[in-house]
Amino acid sequence: MAEVKITKRSEDFSKWYTDVIAAAELADYAPVRGCMIIRPNGYAIWEKMQAALDGMFKETGHQNAYFPLFIPEHFLHKEAEHVEGFAPEVAVVTHGGGEKLEEPLVVRPTSETIIWNTYRNWIQSYRDLPLLINQWCNVVRWEMRTRLFLRTTEFLWQEGHTAHATYEDAEQETIRMLGVYRRFAEEFMSLPVIEGRKTEREKFAGAHHTYSIEAMMGDGKALQAGTSHNLAQNFAKAFDVTFQTDQGTRDYVYATSWGMTTRMIGALVMAHGDDNGIVIPPRLATIQVVVIPIFRKPEERERVMPFVTNFTGALKAAGIGVRVDDREQYSPGWKYNEWEKRGIPLRIEVGPRDLDKNQVMLVRRDNGQKTPASQDGLTGTIRTTLDTIQSDLFEKAKAFREGNSRRVDDYSRFPEILDGPGGFLWSHWCGSGDCEERVKNETKATIRCIPLQRPSETGQCVVCGKPSEGRVIFARAY
Numbered sequence: 001m002a003e004v005k006i007t008k009r010s011e012d013f014s015k016w017y018t019d020v021i022a023a024a025e026l027a028d029y030a031p032v033r034g035c036m037i038i039r040p041n042g043y044a045i046w047e048k049m050q051a052a053l054d055g056m057f058k059e060t061g062h063q064n065a066y067f068p069l070f071i072p073e074h075f076l077h078k079e080a081e082h083v084e085g086f087a088p089e090v091a092v093v094t095h096g097g098g099e100k101l102e103e104p105l106v107v108r109p110t111s112e113t114i115i116w117n118t119y120r121n122w123i124q125s126y127r128d129l130p131l132l133i134n135q136w137c138n139v140v141r142w143e144m145r146t147r148l149f150l151r152t153t154e155f156l157w158q159e160g161h162t163a164h165a166t167y168e169d170a171e172q173e174t175i176r177m178l179g180v181y182r183r184f185a186e187e188f189m190s191l192p193v194i195e196g197r198k199t200e201r202e203k204f205a206g207a208h209h210t211y212s213i214e215a216m217m218g219d220g221k222a223l224q225a226g227t228s229h230n231l232a233q234n235f236a237k238a239f240d241v242t243f244q245t246d247q248g249t250r251d252y253v254y255a256t257s258w259g260m261t262t263r264m265i266g267a268l269v270m271a272h273g274d275d276n277g278i279v280i281p282p283r284l285a286t287i288q289v290v291v292i293p294i295f296r297k298p299e300e301r302e303r304v305m306p307f308v309t310n311f312t313g314a315l316k317a318a319g320i321g322v323r324v325d326d327r328e329q330y331s332p333g334w335k336y337n338e339w340e341k342r343g344i345p346l347r348i349e350v351g352p353r354d355l356d357k358n359q360v361m362l363v364r365r366d367n368g369q370k371t372p373a374s375q376d377g378l379t380g381t382i383r384t385t386l387d388t389i390q391s392d393l394f395e396k397a398k399a400f401r402e403g404n405s406r407r408v409d410d411y412s413r414f415p416e417i418l419d420g421p422g423g424f425l426w427s428h429w430c431g432s433g434d435c436e437e438r439v440k441n442e443t444k445a446t447i448r449c450i451p452l453q454r455p456s457e458t459g460q461c462v463v464c465g466k467p468s469e470g471r472v473i474f475a476r477a478y
């Protein structure tokens with residue numbers, strides 16, 4: 001196993017990120033530029049994310065289905081904004097079975113077109129609505145620059161595609177799924193997020209409007225953590241999907257789509273990681289507790305191991321993910337370091353002296369805190385400690401975000417703040433695309449969202465001085 005030395009986070013955040021992914025063995029580069037190999041440690045996090053999200057999708061009435069990877073090229077051209085947005089990044093298959101295809105096939109960049117072409121056959125009447133479907137799959141969007149998990153040509157995601165009888169129903173669904181993403185981010189990833197609406201320029205190609213959740217990473221940059229789109233009747237019109245209403249008239253169907261991707265693994269690294277590696281929130285950790293038995297002599301091993309086998313059995317029975325590292329070819333110190341890199345939330349050290357005192361040592365990954373714990377009621381103590389780590393990670397990330405959020409009323413201060421501490425700049429904006437564009441060109445900051453919950457406060461656009469109905473969030477983003 002090659003040792004990876006992790007660059008200090010404060011020294012070079014970007015290098016630190018790459019080092020942490022290598023050290024924790026989350027992913028590798030692939031022979032094809034832009035592609036990524038997700039290693040078992042990374043995929044285990046994805047599986048936990050999938051399980052949590054999938055449970056919430058089903059709780060809210062959705063079912064999973066699967067649509068093909070290949071889409072006839074002309075489908076993409078049916079929705080004008082959609083094709084304009086995606087054409088530059090689609091991969092096209094022109095040959096198959098040794099022959100040139102009659103019509104090229106695009107590798108799905110997202111599945112609205114093929115799904116709405118199918119919904120035409122599935123939806124006849126208002127009785128067929130709502131139709132609530134989700135798909136877990138991979139998509140391809142051509143990228144020239146690779147950043148593992150954050151920017152890759154192929155990535156894994158889920159895409160929800162729902163159909164509704166009215167605009168209001170579609171809007172409700174769009175907001176409901178945004179709420180599911182927020183809950184997932186906050187409760188499972190310990191990642192505080194801000195729900196908001198995207199501006200016209202930043203919305204999904206083909207959407208009526210888009211909502212997103214925005215998170216702050218450890219370097220003060222923003223990361224869009226999930227999006228939910230109200231597509232109104234755009235795709236129903238493009239694919240001629242109509243239904244008989246309960247009034248007996250015919251209308252086009254209303255649509256939503258929403259997605260979350262393997263980018264979230266990158267977000268997890270950048271939100272909680274430190275100089276020693278990643279920090280996995282307990283609810284997304286397959287191994288939540290690693291046990292390092294400490295012994296030098298065979299008779300010590302014979303004392304320690306039966307105790308370890310016994311209490312880890314109880315932990316497993318209680319549904320806690322536990323791994324015992326009793327490899328004798330490595331020293332305890334080497335093992336501590338190794339499991340810290342991999343972000344295992346809690347370490348338990350236990351040796352003969354601990355047995356004499358009826359205790360074990362608990363070491364938290366998030367803050368390094370080391371405390372003895374009684375062997376009595378140990379399962380309960382460990383469960384409580386894991387819950388505390390989960391909520392402390394959230395509070396720490398939230399305090400960091402608050403500490404790096406500023407109300408800025410003077411546009412000339414943008415560069416010094418963005419080049420300095422970064423973070424979220426809450427500023428007034430008049431609603432004009434020109435002002436938005438100017439900020440982007442001059443400072444590389446974009447409007448992350450128009451927060452759904454923002455203090456009601458009128459003011460003047462930070463760029464042009466025209467009236468503004470409230471503050472929006474400007475930030476540089478991944």
Ligand SMILES: [Zn+2]
Nearest residue numbers: 430435461464
């Ligand atoms: Zn303006």
